[in-house]
Amino acid sequence: MKAPILSMAGFAAAAGLALTGCSAGGGESAAKASCTNTIVNKEAPQVTVWAWYPAFEQIVDTFNETNDDVQVCWTNAGQGNDEYTKFSTAIESGSGAPDVIMLESEVLSSFSIRDALVDLSEYGAAEVKDNYTEGAWKDVTSGDAVYAIPVDGGPMGMIYRQDLFEKHGIAVPKTWDEFATAAQQLKDAGGEGVLTNFPTNGRAFSQALFAQNGSVPFEYDSTKPTEIGINVNDAGSKEVLEYWDSLVKKGLVTTDDAFTADYNTSLVDGTYAVYLAAAWGPGYLQGLSDADEDAVWRAAPLPQWDAAAPVQVNWGGSTFAVTSQAKDKELSAKVAKEILGTDEAWKIGVEESALFPSYTPVLESEEFAQTEYPFFGGQKVNEDVFLEAAAGYEGATFSPFQNYAYDQLTEQLYAMVQGEKDGSKALDDLQASLEQYAKEQGFTLK
Amino acid sequence: MATTIAPVTARPPSTPRKTRPDLKDRRRQRWGWLFVAPFAVVFLAFLILPLLYAFQMSLMTSTLATGTNFVWFDNYAKAFTDPIFLGGLLRVGRFALIMIPAQMLVALAAALVLDNLSTWASKFSRLLIFVPYAIPVVIGALMWGFLYSPRFGPAGDLFGLLGLDSPDFLAQGSIFASLVNIVTWQWAGYYMIIIYAALRGIDPGIYEAAVLDGASGLQIALRVKVPMIASSMVMVLIFALIGTLQFFTEPQVLRAVAQGAIPVSYTPNMYAYSLAFSYSQFNYASAISFALGIVVFIGSYFFLFLTRKQSGLK
Numbered sequence: 001m002k003a004p005i006l007s008m009a010g011f012a013a014a015a016g017l018a019l020t021g022c023s024a025g026g027g028e029s030a031a032k033a034s035c036t037n038t039i040v041n042k043e044a045p046q047v048t049v050w051a052w053y054p055a056f057e058q059i060v061d062t063f064n065e066t067n068d069d070v071q072v073c074w075t076n077a078g079q080g081n082d083e084y085t086k087f088s089t090a091i092e093s094g095s096g097a098p099d100v101i102m103l104e105s106e107v108l109s110s111f112s113i114r115d116a117l118v119d120l121s122e123y124g125a126a127e128v129k130d131n132y133t134e135g136a137w138k139d140v141t142s143g144d145a146v147y148a149i150p151v152d153g154g155p156m157g158m159i160y161r162q163d164l165f166e167k168h169g170i171a172v173p174k175t176w177d178e179f180a181t182a183a184q185q186l187k188d189a190g191g192e193g194v195l196t197n198f199p200t201n202g203r204a205f206s207q208a209l210f211a212q213n214g215s216v217p218f219e220y221d222s223t224k225p226t227e228i229g230i231n232v233n234d235a236g237s238k239e240v241l242e243y244w245d246s247l248v249k250k251g252l253v254t255t256d257d258a259f260t261a262d263y264n265t266s267l268v269d270g271t272y273a274v275y276l277a278a279a280w281g282p283g284y285l286q287g288l289s290d291a292d293e294d295a296v297w298r299a300a301p302l303p304q305w306d307a308a309a310p311v312q313v314n315w316g317g318s319t320f321a322v323t324s325q326a327k328d329k330e331l332s333a334k335v336a337k338e339i340l341g342t343d344e345a346w347k348i349g350v351e352e353s354a355l356f357p358s359y360t361p362v363l364e365s366e367e368f369a370q371t372e373y374p375f376f377g378g379q380k381v382n383e384d385v386f387l388e389a390a391a392g393y394e395g396a397t398f399s400p401f402q403n404y405a406y407d408q409l410t411e412q413l414y415a416m417v418q419g420e421k422d423g424s425k426a427l428d429d430l431q432a433s434l435e436q437y438a439k440e441q442g443f444t445l446k
Numbered sequence: 447m448a449t450t451i452a453p454v455t456a457r458p459p460s461t462p463r464k465t466r467p468d469l470k471d472r473r474r475q476r477w478g479w480l481f482v483a484p485f486a487v488v489f490l491a492f493l494i495l496p497l498l499y500a501f502q503m504s505l506m507t508s509t510l511a512t513g514t515n516f517v518w519f520d521n522y523a524k525a526f527t528d529p530i531f532l533g534g535l536l537r538v539g540r541f542a543l544i545m546i547p548a549q550m551l552v553a554l555a556a557a558l559v560l561d562n563l564s565t566w567a568s569k570f571s572r573l574l575i576f577v578p579y580a581i582p583v584v585i586g587a588l589m590w591g592f593l594y595s596p597r598f599g600p601a602g603d604l605f606g607l608l609g610l611d612s613p614d615f616l617a618q619g620s621i622f623a624s625l626v627n628i629v630t631w632q633w634a635g636y637y638m639i640i641i642y643a644a645l646r647g648i649d650p651g652i653y654e655a656a657v658l659d660g661a662s663g664l665q666i667a668l669r670v671k672v673p674m675i676a677s678s679m680v681m682v683l684i685f686a687l688i689g690t691l692q693f694f695t696e697p698q699v700l701r702a703v704a705q706g707a708i709p710v711s712y713t714p715n716m717y718a719y720s721l722a723f724s725y726s727q728f729n730y731a732s733a734i735s736f737a738l739g740i741v742v743f744i745g746s747y748f749f750l751f752l753t754r755k756q757s758g759l760k
Contacts, residue, residue: 081724085723085724088723088726089723091726092728110726113510114726200705201706225511226511226512257703257705260595260703261592261595261597261598261703262595262596262598262703266597400510401510401725403724404724407709407724410705410709411706411709413706414618414705414707418618418706440509441509441510441511442509442510442511442512443510443511
C-alpha cells in the first residue's frame with residue numbers, strides 16, 4: 001500500500017548519483033563485471049546487449065568465439081514491458097541504456113520518436129536487407145530510416161486439440177463462419193471446455209485479428225514525426241469485434257485474461273480446444289505445467305474471413321536496435337546485424353530458443369520447412385502453416401504511443417464483454433480517446 | 447448505582463521551557479548536528495533533492511511530438527481537471543470510507559479481546575494476527591491473487607460443497623471488496639499492535655475503580671479503555687488514511703490477473719506510475735504525484751484538526 005511514486009523517482013535519481021560517482025574511477029571495468037556470459041577475448045571492445053530470448057547465452061557464446069574484434073556483454077533486463085520500463089527510464093536520465101537492445105517491432109516507433117534509437121541506414125543496414133522477409137523489414141523501417149534489424153516473427157496459425165475435435169466430431173474450420181459453427185458444435189456436444197478464449201488484454205493479438213480483416217490502425221512516418229493518422233474504428237475491425245462479441249454473448253468462448261496462471265493452465269488442460277497462436281506459440285505451450293498428457297496437438301492455418309482471398313497476419317516478433325547511448329555505434333550496429341545474422345546462430349535459435357526466423361537463409365531453407373515437430377506428433381508445421389503465413393505477411397505500422405493504445409483497447413474490450421457497449425461503440429470510443437491523446441501529445445491528425 | 451467515569455483524554459506533556467542559548471549549549475548543539483549529519487545527508491540526497499527535482503519536472507511539459515517547455519503550473523491545472531485523476535481520487539476516497547473503519551474495527555476488537563486475556567493462547571493469537579503484516583505487501587497480494595483465482599483458489603471447492611457457483615472475486619463488481627479484504631488482512635494486525643500497546647499503558651487501577659463502581663466488562667472496554675486510547679486510534683486513522691490515499695501495490699499486483707477490472711489508472715498513484723513508466727510522461731507524472739501529495743497533506747491536516755481533541759494536540 002505504501003509505495004509512493006516519489007520515492008521511486010528518488011531511487012532513480014540516487015542510482016544516477018551513484019553511477020556518476022563510480023565512473024570517476026574506472027567505471028568501465030565495473031560495467032564489464034555485469035555480463036551474464038563469459039567474455040572470450042578480454043582485450044576486444046565490448047558491446048552491451050539486453051535481450052530475453054530463451055537459450056540466448058549459447059548464441060552469445062557462439063558470437064564471442066567467432067569474433068576477435070568485438071565481444072558481446074549480455075544481460076537479461078526483463079521480458080517485454082519490464083525491459084522497456086528500464087530502457088525508458090535510462091533514456092530519460094540520459095545514461096544506463098545498453099548499446100544494443102532487443103525490442104518488439106511494435107514498440108520501435110515509441111522509442112524512435114524519443115530519439116532513443118540509431119538510424120541504421122547509415123551503418124550498413126542496406127547490406128543485410130535481402131536477408132529478411134519483406135514484411136519483417138517493413139516493420140523495422142519508417143520512411144528511409146531503419147531502426148532495427150529483424151530477428152524473429154510471429155506468423156499466426158491455429159493450434160488445436162485434434163483429440164477433442166475428433167471426440168466431438170468437429171471439422172477443422174477454415175473460415176471464421178466455420179469457426180463459429182465449430183464453437184456451437186462443441187457446446188452442443190457437451191464438451192467440458194470452450195472452443196477458444198478471447199482475452200480482453202490480447203493487445204497485439206487483438207490487433208492481428210483486426211488486421212486480418214483489413215484494419216490499418218496507424219499511419220506514421222518518422223520523417224514527419226508530428227503527423228499521425230489514426231483509424232481504429234474501420235468497418236473491418238468492427239466486423240471482427242461484433243463477431244467475437246456474439247460468440248462471447250452466446251457463451252461459446254471465454255474472456256479470461258491472457259498470460260495469467262489460470263489462462264496458461266486452460267491452454268494445456270483442454271479447457272480451450274483451440275489456441276489461436278503465433279509461430280512462437282508451440283514453444284510457449286511446451287513451457288507450461290499441468291498439461292493434459294493425452295493431448296494431441298496439430299496446427300492448421302488461421303481461419304479466414306474470405307477463404308478465396310486469405311490474409312496472413314503476424315503476432316509479435318522482435319528485433320535488435322542500437323540505442324543512441326551506444327558508445328561505438330559502428331561496432332554496435334555490427335553486433336545488431338550479426339548476432340542473429342548467421343546460419344550458425346540460427347541453428348541454436350531454431351532448435352534451442354524455438355524462434356521463428358525472419359532471417360531468410362534459414363527461413364527459406366529446405367531443412368527448416370521439413371522439420372518434424374514431436375510436439376505436433378511429427379507434423380511439419382512450418383511447411384503446413386507458418387511458412388505460408390510468414391510469406392503472406394506484408395508488415396504493419398505501429399503508433400509512437402503503442403502502449404497507451406493497447407491499454408485503451410483493453411479497457412474498451414473489457415467494457416464490451418461486460419455488456420456495457422457493443423463492438424462498434426467500443427471502437428468509436430477507442431478512436432476518440434486516441435485522437436484526443438495524440439492531440440495532447442502535440443501531433444497533427446492526418 | 448452505576449456511575450460512569452468521565453472519559454479521560456491523554457494529555458500532552460507540558461511544553462518545554464524556552465532555553466537561553468549560552469556557550470555550553472551552542473557547543474552541545476554542534477555535537478548534535480554532527481550526530482544528525484549522517485541522517486541529514488541521506489535525507490537530503492534521497493528525499494529532498496529528488497523531491498525538488500520532481501517538482502521542477504512538474505513545472506515543465508514534454509510531449510512526444512513537440513519537446514520540452516516550461517509552463518509554470520499548467521500541469522497542476524490539468525491534473526485537477528483531469529477526469530482520470532479525479533476519478534482515481536474519488537475511488538480511493540471510497541476505499542477510505544470502507545477500508546479504514548474495517549481495519550480499525552478489526553484491530554480494536556482484537557486488541558480489546560487480547561488485552562483481557564492473559565493465557566499462552568492470547569500471546570499465540572497476538573502473533574497470528576500480526577503475521578500478515580510481516581508478509582511483504584507484494585507477496586501478500588500475489589498470494590491473494592491465487593486465492594481469488596477461480597481455478598486455483600479454494601472458493602470453487604467451498605461453494606461446490608454447498609452446490610453453488612463460486613463468485614468471481616476478480617470481476618468488475620467484486621474487485622473493490624476483494625481489495626478491501628486484502629488490505630484489512632494485511633494491516634489490521636499492525637494497527638492491533640499499536641492499539642494493544644496503548645491499552646497496556648493504561649493504569650489498571652482505573653479498571654478496579656470502574657469495577658467498584660459496578661461497570662461491566664463491556665462497559666469498561668467501551669467507556670473506559672476506548673476513550674483512553676483515543677490518541678492512538680487517531681494515529682492509526684492517520685496512518686490508514688495516508689496509506690489508502692496512496693493505494694498502489696495491491697491493485698498494481700492484482701492487475702496482472704484482472705487487467706479488465708483494474709485499469710491502469712485505478713488509483714492516482716497507479717496513474718502516475720503508468721504515466722511515467724509506460725507512457726514516458728515524466729513531467730505530468732510528477733505533477734500528478736505532487737497533486738496527490740497536496741491532497742494527502744490537506745486530508746491528513748483536516749483529520750488532525752477534526753480529531754485534535756482526541757489526539758491530544760489541543
